[in-house]
Amino acid sequence: MPIFNQSIRRKIVGIALGLIVLMLVTAILSMVMSSQVGVLLDELTNRYIPAYGDLARANIRSLERAVALRRMVMTKMQSPSDEEAYAARLREFEAADRKIEEEAERARTLINAIIDDTRTPSDNAALARIETRIETAVTELRRDMNEDHAKLLKQVDAKQAAEARNTLEHIDAIRDQFNQKIDLIRADMLKQVYASTSTVIGHQHQAIIVSGVVTLLAAVVGFAFALLVSSGITRPVRLLLAGTREVEAGHFDKPITVSTRDEIGELAAAFNRMIEQLRQNERIRETFGRYIDPKVVQGLIDRPEVAIDGQRRVMTIMFCDMSGFTSMSEGMTPRGLVKVMNHYFTVMSGPIRNNRGVIDKYIGDAIMSYWGPPFIEEAEQAELACHAAIDMADQVPALQQQLPDLLGIRAMPAPCDLRIGIATGEVLTGSIGSDLMMSFTVMGDAVNLASRLEAVNKAYGTRILISQTTADGVGSGLELREIDRLAVVGQSAPQAVFEVMGRAGALTGPQEILRTHYAEGLAAYRARRFDDARAAFNAALESVPADGPSLTMLGRIAQFEANPPTADWDGAWRMDSK
Template sequence: MLRPTIRKRILGIAIGLIFLMVIISALSTVMTRKIAHQLDELTTKYVEAYGHLARMNVRSLEQAVVVRRMVFIKIQTPPDETAFADQQTIYEAKGREIDQEAQAARALIIAIIDDPTTVSDDAKLGRIENRIETITSDLRRYLDEEHKRIWPQLDSGNMPEVRASLVRTDALRDEFNRKIEEIRHDMLEQVRSDAAVTMRDQQRAIVISAIVTMLAAILGLTFAFFVSTGITRPVRRLLDGTRAVEAGRLDGSIDVTTRDEIGQLTAAFNNMVEQLRHKERLRETFGRYVDPRVVEGLIDQRSLTAGAGERRVMTVLFCDMQGFTSLSEGTTPQGLVKVMNHYLSTMSEPIRSHRGIIDKYIGDAIMAYWGPPFTEHSEQARLACLAAVEMADRGTALRTELPELLGVRAVPSDCEVRIGIATGEVLVGSIGSEFMMSYTVMGDAVNLASRLENVNKIYGSHSLVSEATMTAAGDAVESREIDRLVVAGQTRPETVFEIIGRAGELTEKQLALLARYAEGLTAYRARRWDDARRAFQAALEAVPGDGPSKAMAQRVENFQADPPAADWDGAWRLDQK
């Protein structure tokens, strides 16, 4: 539970900020309502009144058209009295519409004048209202008088007088339209004036809200600053300590200067740093014997199964250097350790850089694996194959470094790196006895990878991989099918591939080698021994000294001399591990 002093300070800051927010909200609401009312008056009264005035002009013109139609009907022989009556009805309806539009405009103007909550020029609006009433009544009176004179003249056939009456009627209507246009002009000025007032009030509201918000922010920040001054210093020291831990510096601690919650937090932080120091010592110690990712997983027990194994699809790699043991004979123990460390470091770096887990060192051999939770299932075979390519490249460079390390003139020509890779289901987990455990992988894929590494000696190859690995690796590397093998301990033939290099990096000679070797392998399996021998010889001409081509050419010669059984399936069986 928080101490009262800290609780009251935080609560005081919260209450003060809430109070300021309420004030700002209330002020904004009042100003917003006022502006909303002004906008409502502008759109529903000013603009509508202006529209009624415009429609008065339209109705007046429509009434004039009706009068013309009535005259045309009367001068016809014989006059169509029914049509004349219909047009007279329309004429009277247009007159009523003019009156209605006038009354609607006047009502809206009176409503604006009567509203005390908004600013408007009531005097001008009052004059506009009076003018509307006056010109409407004048128009109705004068037109009625003219029409009373025109219809008898039409009946008597006095057309000159009819035309004179129509001229006077048009003059009266033109005068009416002119006055209505003047009223509309004055009304438009009122609309613009009201819009300007509304925009001014809106801008004023924005400025006032900004000023009040700024004042509230200043007051809130000032209040918060003075309240938090008493607790920021120990918090700052705690933050500095946290940053030091984040940067990996675990050798310090923070002095506890208070007895409140911050002091308790500081003490807990010091205990946490001590625990981190202990874990870091464990990781540093065991990380040199077991991959740090395995160590961290076993310590934290989040992603690794500490007490039981489980079946997963993994990719396993074995690496060995042919002739390394005999090469190091006669070397002093100190020299041998130096050479071994350099060799294993050189071969291990590609594995680590491609996110592989080094399981163990077996003399000069390396066992590594890829798979969940350390790498994604879809990436494991590709990463393992790319690591094998880099290991082969480093093995070539290592041959030039070994003479200096061993103190010899040159290394034997058969001192080459051999790699075997297989992908399949394995048992992974902490495996061992009650006295000693090892987080490792076991299963057929492990055995197959070990056998493939050893099979390199038979074919004179460098990197042999299983079909499952090659399929999962996709087009990350260039490869060729070497043979179908039944390794020791298995009964089912396994298609074996050799990694040649990274995708898109092969030379023309290597491409020719792959094509000729594939032709030879096809002929070999079809028992066309002469074709197979010629294809393998062509492969050797493309790349002299190619180990698999030599091995297959020799095997073809042996089969020519002693053909295989009739039920031979094209697979080569290995009796030795």
């Protein structure tokens, strides 16, 4: 009907005019009462609570001063005495000593401000007593401490340890007395905080009741006016609401029927256009997510400035490569090779995703992935990356059985296995590329090191090698074995390299024996005791025959016996090829 196509705005204006008087009354009452509540709340948040916090910090400053005092004494008493360090510790102590009075003075200032404010009700007598007790406690502390501090400094300068210890004990007793006084003062101050909070709540409840009564009156009048227009607009509004819920649930295939030509009809038409655009965006997101990790896609959508500006972050990088890929691919058809690689990437990408990693790219038969902020916390990135590597290695036996079935052959032409390198360090994250095409990736020394460690597995006959920084981040959650100290291509300073043997507590008896003998052999090797090293590595091989690192070290010992290392040899091995 024409009346419903043209009257919505007029009826809304009529309702507004009918309610404007009640709204003004409600607003004025709310402003007056909210102003009073605001004053009370401001006093609570800006005076009562900070004053209580200053008293709490006074306790903390007292403990900090005690710690600084002990550090100063220990620095002075050590032999030889480091005067520069002692002077620094003395400055720290004096700074901590001043902060006690500063915190107490701030608390007194806030309490006096509460007392002086006539706009708010407060127990001024109780507050005045608290302020006086604070002043008395600090004065007594300063009076009792000055003499002991002077005595202690003289005893420290004279290095009279026993006398200094007795003085320290006396200072501690004075500090404990001060802390007890402050604790009692804080308890009384907390009662005042509670009393102020109760006052704020009471005024707030009163404001709510008054506002509720006036609002209820406005609701009754508004309901009478709403009956005049409800029949014409409720149905399209319900349809719009139902459509909104469908969109909220992720369903973009249910447009709204446009039944009117008024403002709501225009809104419904706009809503349908929005649904169509969202449907197209979702298709783009799904397609885009198959080429770039979904975490990165969502991150670029939510925070595009990160991709534009770039950031330096500490991240953990993993490179995973399939050993024997070249010889295996020579006998395959292109279709068979694509089928194998797609299955291989699917199997190996699962553990990375399950352990909250981000797949950066597939490079030939290699997978580059990373862990770190903002996708996960920095403290857990190294352990998650290593758990992903273990899970990937666990998939190898099943993968070796599945590949012949995928190709329709009895056995693979060449065995396949994994080589994984993991490194942690500062990298640059951002969009790298040209004006025509860019890729969100990570760059830095940690990326290069992870790539080199992946290749180093071939030299040592290992599967998973991690850097020193990654090993430090893992903690006790995994079983590690130090393999060697290496300077890979592109690095001048060597660092320790570790093999991930398994999760914590998962090693067998032979593996434990292997790790023990290998560590003995490595220590002897670095000390140039090559006979002892050979015996230890052979003992390791008795526990786990064909252990790659042990065989590698035995071969290296043979080389050194023929060509001994130079006198400045540091026990590290420097790689001359990638």
